[in-house]
Amino acid sequence: MKVAIAGATTGVGRCIAESILARGTHTLIVLSRSAEIPALAERGAIVVPVSYDSPQSLVAALAGVHTVISAIGVHPRSPDSDPQVALVRAAVSANVTRFIPSGWSGTDGGKDDVVELYRYKQPVLDALRQSNLKWSHPENGIFMNYLATPTKGVATLTPLKFWIDVENCKATIPGDGNIKLAYTAIEDVGESVAKALDVPGEWPQSLRIVGALVTHNELVKIAEKVRGGCKPFEVVYKSADEFTKDLVPNPPSIYVNTTTQFSLALLEGRFSFESNFDGVSHQFVQPAEFLQKWWSGLSNQAFGAYM
Template sequence: MVHVVFVGGGGNVGRDIVDEIVKQGEHQVTVFSRKTIPDLTESGVNVVTIKNYSDQDELTSALRGVHTVLSFISWDPGNVAQKSLIGACIAAGVKRFAPTQWGIRSKSGFPGYAPKDEVHEYLQQLNADGPVLEYCLFQPGVFMNYLAHPLQTAKHLYISGTHIDVVKKHVLIVEDGEAWYTYTTIQDTAKVVARALSYPGKWPETGGFYGGRAREKDVVKLVEEIKGEPFERHVLRIADLEKGEFNSSWIPVNDHPNMPPEFKGEGIMRQILPAFLLAAHRGAADVDPVWNSLLPDLQLEDVETFLRRVLK
């Protein structure tokens, strides 16, 4: 058993993972949050209210005696909170740390993930002359739950608009749809984290894993087969995406509650989606199965099983 702290564990991604670790009952769980979380407190989880994540002294005091820290900080301009948290982990003697990743691969070329790359580089610099803080970048690829949007397939993970809409039967597809994507449900992500907490060896620096790997066109074909209806394909050209152009008559809307107002609506999606789809076409969403190899008995749900289960 280890004492693990989930920083931002009451939020969109972290909460489903917290619930799984608590349910398994193998580790002592503490959640750091900017606000109270009554239902977690009532279930016996220690919730510590952190008023200022840039206050390293406050964080250091709260992390004394903690073995592992997992970060789920969602909005952190300049990475001020994450860098302060890393400094506090080192000062408090924390053994293992996972920065806010929980997505596609590092240095993917997707501008939206540049802050994650900056934190990675910061950790590399800290450990350049020898191990200071053991860390792992947990990368499940794309959460498979998004393939079922707008159907809600997790208790807490909120699914906003994506490039596949199984209800409106629209899909944005790049060129011939040959891009590979790796997918993991949030439920299986929680299971991987649970196993990683007890892993006896050194954590890998980059810890990719997935339940399924499929080309974009094959996912669309599978959904059409299950639904028994053809999708309207909105084909995007690489040359247009490279210019930041989004030539499509249909576009999903980002209504994610964790995003600030300026990041919601159709306008911002016309900026974000071209960059993401272009990065994915270049391999950004095709993570390496590192944890799958380290934990060969892992049984994670694949894409076809998931889609047939939730769409039928």
């Protein structure tokens, strides 16, 4: 069957595209604002340049496509300028069967989501609810790869540090650190989605792909053991009230408060869930294995070889 993916240049979209190509069971159409993505085209992807301001180009690109997967970044936009909304409308016109909107994180918090950036997911979700498309919101929790920043273990993600800074042996943890959280390697997300395409029947509306349920206290203990020479970690625990006080009023950018808002979402339980797609069999990398791979025996002086 034909599968189209938008946002495959980097991040989770790139991992999904590579996994689909590696399995070789489906034709992959890569929707691109630019005409060239050689790394994917050389492996068999059909790269189609599109304009999200041109409904005709999108409908033409989706001819014969069964499933559309979006990994387009969520940004503040009006529905009329939202590329995902344009993609949903084109998918309806092209008689696409299934649509996976960009989610790839925690559960959907709705129009009042504590993570302000995620409130801008609502137009595409509203468009899907009003369509005849089958759709599933992808939820994989926290990408385990961020724990590898700044090594090459971050894979196709932008290097970022959230609650645990393994490089500097520090952690700022929401709550008491005992909340079970969904952590999933981005490579496992890519492979799970690629495998899911072969599963007949309905997908859950909340498509949950989880590699491990682990607490931040457990992650710190694993990281301390792996890093060895810098233990114990310097750990700070912060309450919801403390994170709320950290919010910058009237910030110059929506991204200023994002990490703090993620912390509040974590305390709401938005990253605490298990996998719910039993049709996919996959061996997920576990936190101890992941941290061992990227940090065992790695001194600060050796970072250059891993970046």
